[in-house]
Amino acid sequence: MSTAEQHEQTCRRSAVLRAAPTVEHPPVVRSTPDPEIAALLSSLSQTRYSRFLSAITAPPTRHSRSPEFWSIMDFAATELEDAGYTVTRTPVRVGAGSSANLVAHLPGHGTGTRHLVLATAHLDSVNEAGRSLPAPGADDNASGSAGVLELGAVLAGRSWDNDVVLILFGGEEQGLLGSIEYVAALTSEERNHISAVINMDMIGRRNSATPGVMIEGGEKSQTLMNDLVAAAGTYTHLAVATSLNPFASDHVPFIDAGLPAVLTIEADDRANTDVHTDRDTIDTVDPSLAMEILRMNLAVLAGRLGVMAKQNANSSAPAGG
Numbered sequence: 650m651s652t653a654e655q656h657e658q659t660c661r662r663s664a665v666l667r668a669a670p671t672v673e674h675p676p677v678v679r680s681t682p683d684p685e686i687a688a689l690l691s692s693l694s695q696t697r698y699s700r701f702l703s704a705i706t707a708p709p710t711r712h713s714r715s716p717e718f719w720s721i722m723d724f725a726a727t728e729l730e731d732a733g734y735t736v737t738r739t740p741v742r743v744g745a746g747s748s749a750n751l752v753a754h755l756p757g758h759g760t761g762t763r764h765l766v767l768a769t770a771h772l773d774s775v776n777e778a779g780r781s782l783p784a785p786g787a788d789d790n791a792s793g794s795a796g797v798l799e800l801g802a803v804l805a806g807r808s809w810d811n812d813v814v815l816i817l818f819g820g821e822e823q824g825l826l827g828s829i830e831y832v833a834a835l836t837s838e839e840r841n842h843i844s845a846v847i848n849m850d851m852i853g854r855r856n857s858a859t860p861g862v863m864i865e866g867g868e869k870s871q872t873l874m875n876d877l878v879a880a881a882g883t884y885t886h887l888a889v890a891t892s893l894n895p896f897a898s899d900h901v902p903f904i905d906a907g908l909p910a911v912l913t914i915e916a917d918d919r920a921n922t923d924v925h926t927d928r929d930t931i932d933t934v935d936p937s938l939a940m941e942i943l944r945m946n947l948a949v950l951a952g953r954l955g956v957m958a959k960q961n962a963n964s965s966a967p968a969g970g
């Protein structure tokens with residue numbers, strides 16, 4: 650692919666180079682909260698999320714081929730292993746070097762066909778002015794990576810019917826390389842069993858007075874998008890926009906393969922002109938916005954995962970969950 654095409658595919662920075670996408674503002678759907686889902690959502694922790702965010706943004710860069718990328722991937726792997734996931738690292742070719750995808754798996758306990766429910770984010774960062782320059786990548790995309798770890802911590806506390814699959818991609822900033830390789834390597838059986846892919850890329854910058862989220866998907870994602878709109882109305886205060894023009898993040902290879910994938914991203918992400926610069930720092934991230942987006946995503950993931958029997962008595966979730 651040409652450099653121009655590659656740039657077009659890469660992270661949301663390309664958004665500012667494009668015409669504004671057609672965005673819809675669906676009516677708010679407010680249902681009666683499900684007590685079990687509400688109890689699960691209450692076990693999300695902004696303190697823990699902020700700890701993940703700090704750890705991920707601690708090194709000066711997470712460039713796909715940097716040693717720091719690998720050490721932060723090790724940190725994430727340890728967190729997920731300690732929570733009970735089986736973790737694998739798959740190499741991803743990036744130019745003359747290599748990066749990796751981290752895949753964490755928690756098998757469900759359903760007796761029938763088990764489906765795969767995915768939550769994903771890219772772990773790598775970039776500074777477009779030069780590889781040796783600081784690339785804190787706090788919003789893009791420590792915010793989404795910390796979100797994957799936070800969802801992982803909460804989902805591990807329950808026994809589900811279906812399988813939880815959490816992925817941190819490498820090589821996103823070089824053209825969605827990690828997610829393209831991941832989707833290409835899926836078996837037809839795995840493709841048939843994927844029931845939802847929720848990608849998070851830039852979920853922490855408040856670009857508008859009202860906290861908001863954009864949900865972006867393809868034709869096959871419509872049911873998933875409707876579920877997210879309903880969850881946002883029922884469990885959050887988010888203003889919701891939707892788009893059926895998916896581009897420039899790791900949901901795209903899944904959508905291109907006909908799979909039900911969405912991107913969840915802060916509202917008006919084009920307004921954040923600090924991405925891919927040394928100005929994308931942790932002090933510009935609003936963890937409370939990220940937590941609202943995580944509430945929406947977790948409600949939908951839990952619905953897709955099925956029965957949520959508590960795994961052990963020492964769970965910190967409130968009674969009735």
Ligand SMILES: [Zn+2]
Pocket residue numbers: 660661771789790821850851
């Ligand atoms: Zn990104």
